[in-house]
Amino acid sequence: MEKNLFKNYEPPKLLFKDVMLLNIARSSPITWKDIKHIEFQDNDIFDIGYVEAWENGPDNSGGDQFEATITRQRYETPEEYQKRMDKIKDQRKRQEEMRYERYLELKNEFEGGKK
Numbered sequence: 001m002e003k004n005l006f007k008n009y010e011p012p013k014l015l016f017k018d019v020m021l022l023n024i025a026r027s028s029p030i031t032w033k034d035i036k037h038i039e040f041q042d043n044d045i046f047d048i049g050y051v052e053a054w055e056n057g058p059d060n061s062g063g064d065q066f067e068a069t070i071t072r073q074r075y076e077t078p079e080e081y082q083k084r085m086d087k088i089k090d091q092r093k094r095q096e097e098m099r100y101e102r103y104l105e106l107k108n109e110f111e112g113g114k115k
Helices: 078-112
Strands: 016-026 045-051 065-075
Touching: none
Parallel strands: none
Antiparallel strands: 016 065, 045 065
């Protein structure tokens, strides 16, 4: 049985990145003039809401708030991809070192106890 389930894991070749186009939280309503400068695309994601003061916690900090977030997904650039792959490679190397250190500790513990 394979003990390291992620040893042969291959990360996806390209990932989507979320780009925040707008993030507003304020007490007055959000209007067209707040968003008209954005050139919208079909895949843009809108998250719009209203939070009453009692939902902000026991001290009602901030009062009632209108909130709006608009995000767009795009593929990562080749540089972002390479950075992600380098990070995964470094993490795998560190995990292997940590497993080996643990192995040596256990080996010493169990072989040392048989003297």
